[in-house]
Amino acid sequence: MLVLRGLSESLLANLAPDELWRSFPRLKRTVIGIVLLSLTCVFTFIIASPFIKIADDASKDILETALSVGPTNERQQAVVNAFKHAWEGYRKYAWGHDQLKPISGGYSDWFDTGLTIVDALDTAIIMGLKEEVAQGTEWIRNSLTFEKDRYVNLFETTIRTLGGLLSAYHLTGDRMFVAKAQDLADRLMGAFTKSKSAIPLSDVNLKTRLFDDYKTAMESMKSKLYRYSEPSQLGFVGELLPGEIFSPKMDHLVCFLAGTLALGSKNGAPDEHMKLAQDLGRACQAMYKNPTGLGPEIAYFNMMPGVQDDLSIKPLDAHSLLRPEAIEAWFYLYRLTGDKTYQSWGWEAFTAIEKYARVKNGYSSVKSVKRIPVTHSDLMESFFLAETLKYLYLLFADDQTSLFPLDKWVFNTEAHPLPIYSS
Numbered sequence: 001m002l003v004l005r006g007l008s009e010s011l012l013a014n015l016a017p018d019e020l021w022r023s024f025p026r027l028k029r030t031v032i033g034i035v036l037l038s039l040t041c042v043f044t045f046i047i048a049s050p051f052i053k054i055a056d057d058a059s060k061d062i063l064e065t066a067l068s069v070g071p072t073n074e075r076q077q078a079v080v081n082a083f084k085h086a087w088e089g090y091r092k093y094a095w096g097h098d099q100l101k102p103i104s105g106g107y108s109d110w111f112d113t114g115l116t117i118v119d120a121l122d123t124a125i126i127m128g129l130k131e132e133v134a135q136g137t138e139w140i141r142n143s144l145t146f147e148k149d150r151y152v153n154l155f156e157t158t159i160r161t162l163g164g165l166l167s168a169y170h171l172t173g174d175r176m177f178v179a180k181a182q183d184l185a186d187r188l189m190g191a192f193t194k195s196k197s198a199i200p201l202s203d204v205n206l207k208t209r210l211f212d213d214y215k216t217a218m219e220s221m222k223s224k225l226y227r228y229s230e231p232s233q234l235g236f237v238g239e240l241l242p243g244e245i246f247s248p249k250m251d252h253l254v255c256f257l258a259g260t261l262a263l264g265s266k267n268g269a270p271d272e273h274m275k276l277a278q279d280l281g282r283a284c285q286a287m288y289k290n291p292t293g294l295g296p297e298i299a300y301f302n303m304m305p306g307v308q309d310d311l312s313i314k315p316l317d318a319h320s321l322l323r324p325e326a327i328e329a330w331f332y333l334y335r336l337t338g339d340k341t342y343q344s345w346g347w348e349a350f351t352a353i354e355k356y357a358r359v360k361n362g363y364s365s366v367k368s369v370k371r372i373p374v375t376h377s378d379l380m381e382s383f384f385l386a387e388t389l390k391y392l393y394l395l396f397a398d399d400q401t402s403l404f405p406l407d408k409w410v411f412n413t414e415a416h417p418l419p420i421y422s423s
Contacts, residue, residue, distance in 0.1 A: 072398050086384065101380075125171045144180060146184050167412075218264070231310065238301070250298070262278075
């Protein structure tokens with residue numbers, strides 16, 4: 001996931017009247033550009049996916065061997081048990097529907113496409129859960145249809161459903177998943193072909209491709225958004241409000257950036273980016289230092305000397321959806337540094353999830369991370385199985401290299417692994 005500020009500006013400069021486009025905050029313009037670029041890249045991947053050979057067949061063989069082994073230690077087994085508990089609750093009360101309501105034993109439909117099954121299937125494959133994989137595959141093969149008279153969110157459908165189907169194909173070789181993905185992609189293409197605006201870039205550097213935009217985006221982020229808190233000097237990424245006013249507000253979602261910075265430092269970006277990644281990863285862990293040990297949706301960091309606490313959590317921001325971004329960051333940092341501190345942080349987060357979010361029928365969002373006893377929101381997001389548990393499982397892997405080496409595989413926004421191609 002790349003923050004492409006410069007690219008987003010050029011990408012969308014002609015898509016809306018200038019006064020309307022400029023009325024958006026700069027960060028919002030950046031996010032819109034990233035979304036459109038990501039969708040373009042994913043659709044390109046869909047077209048090419050069935051026809052391109054994985055760069056290193058030997059690495060694929062190693063991966064298949066690792067996947068067949070399953071969990072190799074107690075922490076991984078605990079995460080597998082959590083997945084099975086969530087899957088069983090979903091299968092009993094919400095099978096074929098998008099999301100489980102684990103408190104009431106009901107379900108909700110966002111897109112009406114069995115979202116949890118498609119989103120979580122590759123996690124089950126990675127964990128070696130043959131029964132759950134067979135159940136999910138059978139439902140997708142026989143029951144998943146996109147002949148639905150309803151609107152779906154283009155971005156979420158792309159990262160969750162398209163990503164899940166393509167990842168399942170690359171992990172199993174079953175071309176049924178490609179056929180389903182192509183059917184969905186054909187339907188989503190209307191968002192591009194029926195739009196009055198054009199998305200393609202006007203110019204691309206033949207040598208550096210998009211790397212210059214990445215460098216520009218990271219330098220802008222560092223100078224405009226990256227700050228350090230008081231008194232502990234936690235590195236965090238705030239927001240720019242209209243008028244270039246800095247706000248020390250950081251969403252839990254921003255924690256993904258630590259993984260991006262760490263990965264970039266090993267692929268041509270300055271070594272300094274690893275330090276930024278580690279500092280941001282530490283700030284994300286600080287967000288979990290509250291009575292429940294769960295991460296809130298939003299935190300505000302303190303920049304004034306003399307204050308005791310580095311961050312504060314407002315009551316309306318204290319809910320936890322059991323998001324994956326901090327664990328995602330710690331996975332990348334552990335994989336790239338070997339520092340087991342990140343495993344410890346992940347285990348602390350997982351034990352908090354087990355203690356406060358586990359309910360009879362699965363796992364539920366928590367209304368406030370600051371209050372014990374907790375109250376639940378009666379919703380198990382599909383990304384809890386697709387991302388949070390997947391990154392925890394990979395974080396606790398004993399063998400760092402065989403489970404998705406980072407020079408051979410890339411994880412999309414929804415943590416669906418896709419192979420990196422040689423050409």
